[in-house]
């Protein structure tokens with residue numbers, strides 16, 4: 508089949524996703540639960556693939572709750588996020604969310620009020636903004652002043668208020684604190700710290716804690732893709748934490764986004780031009796940060812490999828560079844449209860395809876798709892990574 512337009516697509520390896528999550532699920536200690544935070548990628552096919560293999564989904568808006576209910580009527584939903592509106596809280600109740608994460612005193616009153624009007628009780632976790640002991644991750648929602656959660660110092664007051672409100676039932680605490688933490692030891696230590704806090708509040712305020720949600724935040728190493736988060740070491744360290752807190756009989760919840768869908772996703776874009784400017788090589792793609800904004804947002808290079816394409820249909824010579832340092836830019840009219848900077852490649856030619864790895868989370872989902880009105884990429888679903896090259900090289 509002859510291709511008319513330059514290649515540009517997201518590819519999702521569904522079997523890789525299933526295997527990855529299977530491994531996480533089978534190694535998880537008993538009493539631990541793994542939820543998928545769908546904001547990392549709420550693609551319908553991914554949600555359908557994940558629904559049978561995770562314990563549930565975490566949603567951060569009514570739109571996300573509705574996306575989840577469209578693929579699964581029964582799956583457990585956790586609902587969090589700052590600044591919930593009345594309509595969102597009503598929608599959450601209507602869609603039978605399992606737990607609502609309350610982010611402030613006002614929200615506590617609002618949830619209680621709406622639940623009262625509906626003649627129901629809402630099960631809640633209080634979202635805590637910890638003062639200390641948050642690992643050095645790429646993004647911090649906790650341990651520093653942010654818009655998220657209730658200040659750790661104010662938690663006793665929030666508990667006291669929650670206990671007076673007839674239409675909310677406090678079942679525990681929520682501690683999502685960071686994103687892209689690559690250090691498994693620090694993550695296990697963080698879980699231990701969450702357990703300490705939950706235990707002391709539970710005891711002091713006589714709360715029967717059913718859930719401790721330690722959030723997501725497990726990271727991807729985009730700089731060195733051979734060295735990823737040491738999941739097995741993490742699980743081993745968690746056994747120590749579990750031993751230490753033997754008396755705790757709550758369920759511990761992870762709500763991971765990035766760590767679940769990042770590795771199954773690829774972004775593939777054809778090289779449109781190669782040029783030299785001020786002594787540097789630039790490789791221009793059909794695509795760019797309007798499809799994959801993550802590297803530009805974090806000012807880092809996204810890992811990629813070159814997929815050689817032999818076909819060349821023009822009567823003039825094909826631009827190429829070998830053993831050269833290149834910067835990979837997209838098709839937008841802004842110098843910020845860079846996906847990788849100063850990367851040594853063995854060879855790249857116009858018409859080859861760059862395959863970006865670890866693009867399944869916070870890729871398409873966070874990008875400004877219509878800036879400059881270029882066409883969107885295709886979204887292709889495959890069942891094995893050996894098929895990636897076949898999908899690209901049609």
Ligand SMILES: *Cc1c(COP(=O)(O)O)cnc(C)c1O
Nearest residue numbers: 544683686723724762763764765
């Ligand atoms: C974004 C988010 C997550 C998922 O974070 P990752 O870093 O993708 O694991 C989990 N919980 C909450 C409350 C979030 O906002």
